[in-house]
Amino acid sequence: MKPQLSAPGGNILSTWPLGELGEYTIISGTSMATPFVAACYALVKSQFPTLSIAEIRAKLQSTSMPVAYLPDKSILSTAIHQGAGLVNPYQAIHFESSIFPSELSLGDSDSFSKYASNITITNRSDRSKTYVIDHSGAGYAERFPYPDLLLPRDRFKFGQPQYAKYASAAFSQSSVLVPAGKSATIQIQITPPANIDSAKNPIFSGFITVTNNNDKFVVPYAGVPYFRHDVDYFGNCIGDPPCFNTFKSRALFNNNGTFAGFDINLNTGLGIYNASDYFDSPDVDLFVLHFSKRVRVDVLPANTTFIPDIYGFDPTQKFEYQASPSPLKSSFLDEKTYGQVPWESYIDALPDSHWWSWSNLEVQTDQDKVPPFLGGFKKVGLGDYRLLASVLRWGGDPLERESWQTFLTPILRFVS
DSSP states (O other): OOSOOBOOOSSEEEEEOOSSSOEEEEEOSHHHHHHHHHHHHHHHHHHOTTOOHHHHHHHHHHTOBOOEETTEEEEEOOHHHHTTOBOOHHHHHHOSEEEESSOEEEEEHHHHTTSOEEEEEEEOSSSOEEEEEEEEEOOEEEOSSSSTTSOGGGGGGTOOOEEOOOOEEEESOSEEEEOTTOEEEEEEEEEOOSSOOGGGOEEEEEEEEEEETTEEEEEEEEEESSOTTTSOSBOOOSSSSOTTEEEEEEEEEOTTSOEEEEEEEEESSEEEEETTOTTOOEEEEEEEOSOOSOEEEEEEETTOOOOOSEESSOTTOOOOOOOOSSOOOEEETTEEESEEOGGGGGOOOSSEEEEEEOOTTEEBOTTOOSOGGGTOOEEOOSEEEEEEEEEEOTTOOTTSGGGEEEEEOOEEEEEO
């Protein structure tokens, strides 16, 4: 889980290297929070010199104090924003118990619905202690899109809103008596909130609380409330052009040479492009909803028999096919291809809106050993093609057809 805990980082009075002897100033940011945590670590290490890094981190996490979501203080801020909460080195040193692990990264519903999580409470005092185990939900956050009325490119300007939409937790014991110097293990079963929309890439989180008198420990958890392998990876995006359309875009300039925007023409069945004009190229706009290890775009003959998950055209339409003279030197999912679009190497696999441009009829074949960004590509000839965009599902085998969600474009006809 990242972050694992939080520290003061806003409006901090600190030393500042001005003048011969130095001065002070008030600044904000990681530059303030990081040395604060380093000092907390040093304090705990000084009192427990034999503890490992993991053990000290667990002390700092489990004794942190979760803080509220600023716009709505009735909600604890999501654990994926604050980790375990505000670090408290005094509590880390003086509390006489330890909790391990000090965080629970649940994964997705296919993991935590099948397997329970465990935490172990160790009583390091010289007397018996009774611990009460409970649960506090934290903010439910949706990564994408935010908010629904804004374009996807604007989502990072505001951060994700949080909602009081909580998971529930069941425990093997709601309280436990632990003798001096002994440990007890509690089994925890987390149930995610209901009525979620997987297309918004949501994450739920909360805190397992363990209380002994005035000593209160927390174990933050976070998870994804759906099975990432089975959901749709391609989604509808906001704006023009809509997703799952191939289009031609030409840059427009004013009389004084300033950029005026793009002229966009959607391709609903067959688009014609001038191969001798580098800027007359087909573009594909796709919206990838979920994290993936691989997103790729392959070039197929227009009369391919490959059946995609999503058609970018009406498959009942018939066109007179103009064959390419180029050989099929590559393959993908047992389908013969001309190769991959070279820009594929520049495409990240994060949830985002992706815009591919296939220019100059360039492809990278299976025989090419040089990375495409170093020039390892070939050119195909004039003719009719389709682009196959594919995203690898979470945990999927790249050699298996069912592990990919695919989208096939209309015909792209290149003429001289």
